[in-house]
Amino acid sequence: MDFPILTTMMLVPLAGAILCLFVGKDGGGAARGIALAATLATFALGVMLWANYEIGGAQWQFQESYDLFAGFSYALGIDGISLMLIMLSVFLMPICILASWESIQKRVGEYMAAFLFMEVLMIGTFAAQDLFLFYIFFEAGLIPMYLIIGVWGGDNRIYASYKFFLYTLFGSVLMLIAMFWMTATAGTSDIPTLMQYDFAPEAQTWLWLAFFASFAVKVPMWPFHTWLPDAHVQAPTAGSVILAGVLLKLGGYGFIRFSLPMFPDASADFAWFVFILSMIAVIYTSLVALVQSDMKKLIAYSSVAHMAIVTVGLFAYNVQGLEGAMLIMLSHGLVSGALFLCVGVIYDRLHTREIERYGGLSINMPYYAVFFLLFTMASIGLPGTSGFVGEFLSLAGIYQTSSLVALICTTGIILGAAYMLYLYRRVAFGGQVNEDAAAMGDIRPREWAMMVPIAAVVLWMGVYPESFLAPMRADIAVLDAHISASAPASDADLAAGSPREAAANAVEFDGEGEH
Numbered sequence: 001m002d003f004p005i006l007t008t009m010m011l012v013p014l015a016g017a018i019l020c021l022f023v024g025k026d027g028g029g030a031a032r033g034i035a036l037a038a039t040l041a042t043f044a045l046g047v048m049l050w051a052n053y054e055i056g057g058a059q060w061q062f063q064e065s066y067d068l069f070a071g072f073s074y075a076l077g078i079d080g081i082s083l084m085l086i087m088l089s090v091f092l093m094p095i096c097i098l099a100s101w102e103s104i105q106k107r108v109g110e111y112m113a114a115f116l117f118m119e120v121l122m123i124g125t126f127a128a129q130d131l132f133l134f135y136i137f138f139e140a141g142l143i144p145m146y147l148i149i150g151v152w153g154g155d156n157r158i159y160a161s162y163k164f165f166l167y168t169l170f171g172s173v174l175m176l177i178a179m180f181w182m183t184a185t186a187g188t189s190d191i192p193t194l195m196q197y198d199f200a201p202e203a204q205t206w207l208w209l210a211f212f213a214s215f216a217v218k219v220p221m222w223p224f225h226t227w228l229p230d231a232h233v234q235a236p237t238a239g240s241v242i243l244a245g246v247l248l249k250l251g252g253y254g255f256i257r258f259s260l261p262m263f264p265d266a267s268a269d270f271a272w273f274v275f276i277l278s279m280i281a282v283i284y285t286s287l288v289a290l291v292q293s294d295m296k297k298l299i300a301y302s303s304v305a306h307m308a309i310v311t312v313g314l315f316a317y318n319v320q321g322l323e324g325a326m327l328i329m330l331s332h333g334l335v336s337g338a339l340f341l342c343v344g345v346i347y348d349r350l351h352t353r354e355i356e357r358y359g360g361l362s363i364n365m366p367y368y369a370v371f372f373l374l375f376t377m378a379s380i381g382l383p384g385t386s387g388f389v390g391e392f393l394s395l396a397g398i399y400q401t402s403s404l405v406a407l408i409c410t411t412g413i414i415l416g417a418a419y420m421l422y423l424y425r426r427v428a429f430g431g432q433v434n435e436d437a438a439a440m441g442d443i444r445p446r447e448w449a450m451m452v453p454i455a456a457v458v459l460w461m462g463v464y465p466e467s468f469l470a471p472m473r474a475d476i477a478v479l480d481a482h483i484s485a486s487a488p489a490s491d492a493d494l495a496a497g498s499p500r501e502a503a504a505n506a507v508e509f510d511g512e513g514e515h
Contacts, residue, residue, distance in 0.1 A: 004064050005052075006076045006127045009045045009090070010120045013038050017116035020109045028108035032101055035112035039094040042119065046090040053083055055470050059478060060192055063129070075129040075190065080471035081256060081326060082126045085249060088333045089122040091457070092245045096238035098450050099341055103237060103348055104152060111152055114144040115238065122246055126253065131179050131189040138250060139172055145235075145243060153234040160227075160234035167227040171213035178210035182262075195261040195482075208266035211259050218251030221274075221311060222281035225304045232300035233353075237344030240296065244303050245337035249329045252310050256322070260314065261479055264486040271315040275405050281308035282412030289419040295343045295353045298423055299336060302379065305412055306332050312409055313394035317487045321397025322476045323469060327390030330468060331378065331461060335387060338375040338454045342368070345447055346427075349440045355423065360432035365442045369428045371451045376424045378458050380417045386461035401487075 016038025023030040053061060063077035078086065096115060104111050121144070124137035142165055150161035183189045186197045199207065217224045228248075232240045260267050282305050289301035306328065313325030345368060346361070347353055362369035378385035381392075391413060399406040432438035443451065461468055 005045060005049055006062055006078070006123070007064060009042055009049070009086075010123050012042050012045065013093075013116040013119040017113040017120070020113040020116065023109050028105070031109040031112045032097065035097045035116055036094060038116055039090070039097055039119065042123075043090045043094055046087050049078075050083060050087055050471075053078075053080070053471055055080070056474060059475060060129070065129075072132050072189065073130050074133060076124075076127045077129045077192075078127055079475040080473070081253070081475050083471050084326065084330055084468060085126045085246075085253060086123055088249070088330055089119065089126070089246045091453070092242060092333065092337055093119050095337070095341070095450050095453065096241050098446055099238040099241060099344055100236065101446055103344070107151065111148070114147050115242070118144040118148075118242065125250060129191045131183060131191055131194065134191065135172075135176060135179060138254075139169070141247065141250070142168055145239065145247065148239045149231055149235045152236045153239070155234075156230070157234045160230040163227045164231045167217050167224065168214075171215075171217045171224075174210040175214040178207045182207065191257070195257075197262070199263065201265050204263040204266035205269070208259055208263040208270060211254065211263075212270070215251040215254040215259065216277075218254065219248060219307050219311060220251070220304060221277050221308070222284060222304065223277075225281070225285070228304060229297050229300040232303075232340075233294060233296050237340060237347065240300075240340040240344075241337040244300075244340060245333040248303060248307060249333060252307070252314065252325065252329050255311070255314050256325070256479070260483055264483040267315065267483070268317065268486040271317070271401075274311055274315045275402065278308040278312045279405060279408045281305060282409050283415070286412050286415035286419060290415070290422065292419075293355055295355055295423065295427070296340065298355075298419060299339050299343070302416060302419065303332065303336050305416060306336070306379075308412070309391060309394050309409055312398045312405055316394075316397040316401045317480075317483060318397045318400055319476060319480045320393050320400070322480060323472070324390050324392070324394030324397055326472055326476070327386070327461070327465060327468065328394055329390075331386035331390050331458070334454050334458055334461075335375055335378045335385075338371075338451070338458070339379065341450055341454075342372045342375060345443060346437075346440065350436060355426050357434055358427045358437050359430045359434065360428070360438065361440070362428040363432060364438055364440060368443045371443070371455060372428060373424065374455055374458065376420050378462070379420050381413060384459070384462045386458045386465075388462060389465040 016034050019034050020031045023034070049062065059079050060077040061079070065073055065075040067073045093115065097112065100111065118141060121137050121141040125134060125141065128134035128137055146161050146165045149164060150157055153160060182194060185199070186194055188194065220228050231243060235243060285301045285304040289298050289305070292298035292301065310325045310328050313321040313328065343353060346358065350357060374385070378387040381387040395406050395410060398409065
């Protein structure tokens, strides 16, 4: 396409954000309409992007490049991995606007502008092909989320917003220093070129650690996760949806775009470090989720456990692990966002997230109970839903590297079923002991418009995941071929006392004894 569609996808919400700022304090209705129209138009452009993406074509498509000044260029382009994450972003954004339609009553124009500006930055992050352009988009995303939590959040919003900002900013400073060194060494800041550049093994170690400091907080990995429950609890419903749905995926995207292809040897050396942190996260955060009394906090801890399965899949160093990790990111973006919407629906009616205040909602809110059940089962990984495919592939991938890690991660999935079903039983079943909860009405037309699209995609991905795998498969295969020579130690290597030597020295022979 000659049409600069990626730039246009950023200009549309940017224009909408500017309009929202100028509608005035009494223009809440106008701001809502502008934001919904801008996000729907951006989603339509995203559908056009997906429809015109050539599966099996060039690795980088829809490229745009303009030199701005020495060492910095406005360079955009996507592969299949970026495409799917951009589609997730533009799909969730109109739903976030609908979720805020009635719950946000103060500074509506500024609130909608913050969400639209965040959409610009998310698209830019996934499409950037210049190292420093990526950094600008990646870090600027802190600002609108900081404002959304700090201005429109709960009673303890100031503490949560500062904690969110400081945690994520600290690691990124180290990443910026590493970016300057990489650019000086390789002579370019072009991301596709750097993905093929062979950095010295000693340098890879320090570069990997610098990038890890940023991405581990964004995922978030244990023990860097403590900002997430506070941010989710204090954020408005739509803020939690976009935080869990897209912003957590920036860390996983960073690992797959930078750490693995640019520092494959260091990634292999630190793979077991990542496995250990991920295994702790799966078990620990699942147990913590079991004892939560706040629905939002429970779902927040479940996000840490699910994203830990993503990190073990990414560092399994095989196609199944990489494909599974990407599918989990897409599924988790949909399902966790939907679960936060389910919490928001009843919070708007009763203004509490305490689980004990509900019970028996399947009696007076049957349609709500059906949607909540679907998303609960998808979170557990029920076959036929989006959650199953990614977890199956990711566990199959990690099993090839370590049966122990696969076993512990599977235990976490069982614990996930425990806390999610426990939550659902206490909210939807049992006696109606609270009269105000028993008097709540079922979901309204606006809430139908929020739930139905997510439910449809969750089932679509569960029944026919090939639609989502096909655009990414070639890019994942290229990445796997690039990093396969640096595969981390397997259980067999560790048992033999030669963590990587066996893989490094292995030589395949044909029938005639030739290499």
